[in-house]
Amino acid sequence: MNEDQLRHAVLxxxxxxxxxxxxxxxxxxxxxxxxxxxxxxxxxxxxxxxKNAIGVEIPEADYxxxxxxxxxxxxxxxxMPQT
Amino acid sequence: MPSLGADMESGxxxxxxxxxxxxxxxxxxxxxxxxxxxxxxIEIFEDAIVTELLVMPDTEVAVGxxxxxxxxxxxxxxxxxxxxxxxxxxAPERPSKAMPQSVAEPLRTAAEPLRTAAEPLRPAAEPLRPAxxxxxxxxxxxxxxxxxxxREYGVDLDLVVGTGDGxxxxxxxxxxxxxxxxARPAARTPAPxxxxxxxxxxxxxxxxxxxxxxMSRSKRxxxxxxxxxxxxxxxxxxxxxxxNAQIPIERRVVHGALLLKAVxxxxxxxxxxxxxxxxxxxxxxxxxxxxxVVSLRGGGLAAPVLRTVAALDxxxxxxxxxxxxxxxxxxxxxxxxxxxATITVSSLGDTGVESIYPIIHQPQVAIVGFGAVVxxxxxxxxxxxxxxxxxxxxxxxxRASDGHxxxxxxxxxxxxxxxxxxx
Numbered sequence: 001m002n003e004d005q006l007r008h009a010v011l012x013x014x015x016x017x018x019x020x021x022x023x024x025x026x027x028x029x030x031x032x033x034x035x036x037x038x039x040x041x042x043x044x045x046x047x048x049x050x051k052n053a054i055g056v057e058i059p060e061a062d063y064x065x066x067x068x069x070x071x072x073x074x075x076x077x078x079x080m081p082q083t
Numbered sequence: 084m085p086s087l088g089a090d091m092e093s094g095x096x097x098x099x100x101x102x103x104x105x106x107x108x109x110x111x112x113x114x115x116x117x118x119x120x121x122x123x124x125i126e127i128f129e130d131a132i133v134t135e136l137l138v139m140p141d142t143e144v145a146v147g148x149x150x151x152x153x154x155x156x157x158x159x160x161x162x163x164x165x166x167x168x169x170x171x172x173x174a175p176e177r178p179s180k181a182m183p184q185s186v187a188e189p190l191r192t193a194a195e196p197l198r199t200a201a202e203p204l205r206p207a208a209e210p211l212r213p214a215x216x217x218x219x220x221x222x223x224x225x226x227x228x229x230x231x232x233x234r235e236y237g238v239d240l241d242l243v244v245g246t247g248d249g250x251x252x253x254x255x256x257x258x259x260x261x262x263x264x265x266a267r268p269a270a271r272t273p274a275p276x277x278x279x280x281x282x283x284x285x286x287x288x289x290x291x292x293x294x295x296x297x298m299s300r301s302k303r304x305x306x307x308x309x310x311x312x313x314x315x316x317x318x319x320x321x322x323x324x325x326x327n328a329q330i331p332i333e334r335r336v337v338h339g340a341l342l343l344k345a346v347x348x349x350x351x352x353x354x355x356x357x358x359x360x361x362x363x364x365x366x367x368x369x370x371x372x373x374x375x376v377v378s379l380r381g382g383g384l385a386a387p388v389l390r391t392v393a394a395l396d397x398x399x400x401x402x403x404x405x406x407x408x409x410x411x412x413x414x415x416x417x418x419x420x421x422x423x424a425t426i427t428v429s430s431l432g433d434t435g436v437e438s439i440y441p442i443i444h445q446p447q448v449a450i451v452g453f454g455a456v457v458x459x460x461x462x463x464x465x466x467x468x469x470x471x472x473x474x475x476x477x478x479x480x481x482r483a484s485d486g487h488x489x490x491x492x493x494x495x496x497x498x499x500x501x502x503x504x505x506x
Contacts, residue, residue: 018088018380019380020380020381033433037380039432039433040337040338040339040433041337041339041379041404041405041409042408043410044332044337045337045405045409046411047332048333051332057331057332058332059328059336060324060327060328061324061328063448073407
């Protein structure tokens with residue numbers, strides 16, 4: 001999976017919990033939770049959707065490292081299962 | 084048409100999921116009804132055979148109107164999806180109250196412009212069928228105070244159903260009538276957020292109006308008192324994070340589930356906060372059924388009820404919370420989930436805002452608020468530390484309890500949260 005595909009996968013996981021986000025421009029450097037008003041329950045659902053899509057499980061301790069879309073892609077790129 | 088909340092007067096049947104001849108079992112979803120709170124799935128409370136559907140889809144009917152005929156024991160019996168069995172549901176309202184509404188409705192809606200072609204209003208063409216006709220009440224008994232009130236409010240007493248002894252029209256009847264006819268919204272499909280925005284938010288959505296009605300009434304009738312307490316949540320969160328780190332992501336628990344459990348256990352200990360205020364007396368409840376306020380994307384809120392929370396373990400409480408939150412946001416809660424809470428919890432989540440002073444949901448007598456978890460300097464054992472803390476607030480009905488009871492309740496929440504492994 002290259003960076004564009006990863007970004008696409010992250011967005012798809014986001015849309016699954018915040019469908020209205022599809023019509024909005026997401027600022028890649030602003031906190032996703034602030035932008036889309038995502039609470040802790042939906043955030044957990046987002047992470048589960050991400051894990052199902054790309055196989056990376058983000059530990060609770062790393063939440064601060066995946067706050068924005070760019071952070072998220074960077075974090076996942078570094079941890080993608082090597083094929 | 085079941086009452087899906089104390090403020091509900093009518094609902095629109097959207098869809099039947101059964102047809103005549105079908106066998107239904109207790110708990111089956113038989114129909115979908117559109118209300119101020121969105122689309123609600125209606126459950127059946129009997130094992131029976133459907134013999135006749137009395138209300139066709141896209142029809143708005145008053146609460147209490149029979150929707151279908153069921154054959155339970157060989158002979159046809161009229162059953163409506165029974166919510167009256169659960170005391171909390173109908174609250175101080177009685178089905179017969181739908182009656183004056185049906186009379187007032189055409190007058191009011193006639194004056195309201197149609198919003199879109201897709202949302203026809205049809206009360207004028209299809210009169211609601213009251214459970215009890217006005218002619219049943221022959222001699223009207225009206226208390227002097229009620230007459231005075233009726234003059235003040237400009238209420239036509241012929242339209243008010245008396246609920247006092249022997250059908251006497253009381254002050255309360257007049258007030259409720261005046262209140263519902265002025266404020267009650269017709270059940271309509273809520274406008275999608277984009278449409279609302281396009282109109283500049285000028286038009287009030289049905290859900291907004293339902294919230295306005297319920298909250299105004301609560302603030303007017305309930306003598307609220309308020310307490311606040313800030314709790315050191317650091318040890319609890321450390322325990323939870325350690326637990327979450329050892330299990331797959333799907334089983335992770337959010338701290339909100341712990342707060343919910345602590346409230347339920349504390350309410351079980353402090354009975355004066357768990358139950359209903361009805362007809363001038365407090366009715367305590369044994370079980371703690373917690374209403375959880377869920378904010379909906381695009382505005383508004385729903386408060387699905389999680390049953391017997393004190394008896395659930397943490398994983399079960401989390402699963403129940405997750406399920407109810409998701410379905411509330413998808414707009415598919417079941418009728419039985421919208422009523423019967425004995426206490427309510429409202430959380431600000433991760434907004435960064437520290438405290439909330441919520442309004443009690445009638446006929447309950449208490450609502451608990453949690454602010455966001457924030458990091459603060461905190462004194463622990465004589466030393467200054469950096470800790471994550473949460474402010475818990477209580478709004479309670481002073482008719483049912485006193486500040487001392489409320490303080491004991493908040494202390495109990497703190498004590499329970501300090502031992503999360505025992506929750």
